[in-house]
Amino acid sequence: MSGERDIVLREQFSVAGRDFGRAGTVSTTIKSMLKQIGFPPDVIRRVAIATYEAEMNVVVYADRATVTFEVTPAEIVVTLEDQGRGIADIEEAMREGFSTATDEIREMGFGAGMGLPNIKKNSDDLKVTSEVGVGTTVRIKVLAHQ
């Protein structure tokens, strides 16, 4: 399995915490590259949604992040390494509906507790590691052949 595996496209982007105006630009850029490569629409859709959610998490909760985007003909991997408050209990955060937001904030439509579960739903493999007060790393993998 050499040849195909050797071709790797690797790009890096940065995301700034609190920058709501530019939130979503990384996932839009990634999406347009995947379209040009010609991945199936459903694969692109899943990568776009998972990346967008992860990007939003950085904007809302972290100070900054580096996004690494790696593509081979077999898989797409997006890794977001952020510096920020971190997640205390990852297992709890992965649960649908869990949110640190107050009821009042949630009623306004913010922090619905869908971020990580939605990323999980749209990826084939998800790894989250975190250290409180330091930051969180989210690694999203989507297979090119569903």
Next chain:
Amino acid sequence: MAIEKYYHAHEVNREACDGRMECLRACPTDAIRVKDGKAHFISELCVDCGECLNACPHGAFVPLADTLEGTPRKGKLRVAVPSPVLYSQFPSEAGPRRILRGLLQIGFDHVFDVAKACDWATLATRLYLKEHTGRWPVISSFCPAVVRLIQVKYPELTKNILPLQAPREITAREAKRKLARENGISESEVEAVYITPCPAKVVSIRQPAEGTRSFLDTAIAISEIYPALREAVSEPDHEIKDELFEDITYGPGWSSLGGITGLLETKRWIAVSGMSDVTKLLDDIENSKLRNVEFIEAAACLGGCIGGSLVVENVYVARSRTIRLAQKYGHNIARHEHRAERLYHSGFFSLESPIAPRPLSPLDPDIAKAIAKVKERDEIYASLPKIDCGACGSPTCMAFAEDVVKGYAELSACVVSAARAAH
């Protein structure tokens, strides 16, 4: 360079083009290139929005619509189906009645007003949203340039497009049925002529994406018909066959942005216009950023159809007039409710076939090679000045890098890089 598989309603007059590149910067899908001082466009990328027609200072982009005198009649009866935008091109005192009469004076045998079909289509949209169980939000289908933008750049979102006929098509179909019946001729003997505010609708008539066929046969630009119609409308009153126009109503929806959404029952809607903002919104939908939104009213032209490239009046003047017209001739669409509901359930409004994606070809049919090409493109891009000057003939440095990878352009065409290297 590309196979001319798609019909477009404009062409470049090479003699009028002096290579000033206004069009190059205006095209929202980066479809235009300037080679040897002349503009041309890449067929698969063009979504017929008409921005190039607006941008060119020399009128080098020529609309290919039909003309009043030049297009031979296609049947026994020629019936005008004017876009409601037409009414906004005249002082609001003129009113729809004078304008419809004017159309008869300049040579049409009949006119059919689109207002009723607009009401029906609004009611049908309400019913559709109530029953919809698929993906949200539902995106309006009346703007052919938006439909094409989705087909080309957002193929996955074709599933979100409202699968209902536009009012112009409903009106044309009704006109044909009625006139054929009344005159004892076949429907094909009735020529339905759309008076269009934009080239996108010409394309949707000649190569429909929204169904297998269009009920309209001919499309004449508002700007083409305006001089003769203006003369007819400004003539002093003489005998009007009033019974023809008893039922004149006017809804601002479908010609000015926000008109449709304002009449929907749901309040979870967004109305967007202008290609760059429509594009941004479609990106948000694709990222699943927009939640709890049920309906998107999207028009390629700023302000809605009144901002089309084949109109004569300033879009803000036209908008002000549509508001005044609605105050004067506006009405409650509820009176059509029963009929519209019955028609809706009989499939009267449904598109004949779903709207299919028309995705752009990838950089290479082989995924591994395509990845290598994206890599190569990004390396070329990194070496470019990134000032998007357009001197090479491609609209941006990114588009140029892509053209080089595709073999459409030579790296040496970048004069800025060459000048920097010489220093």
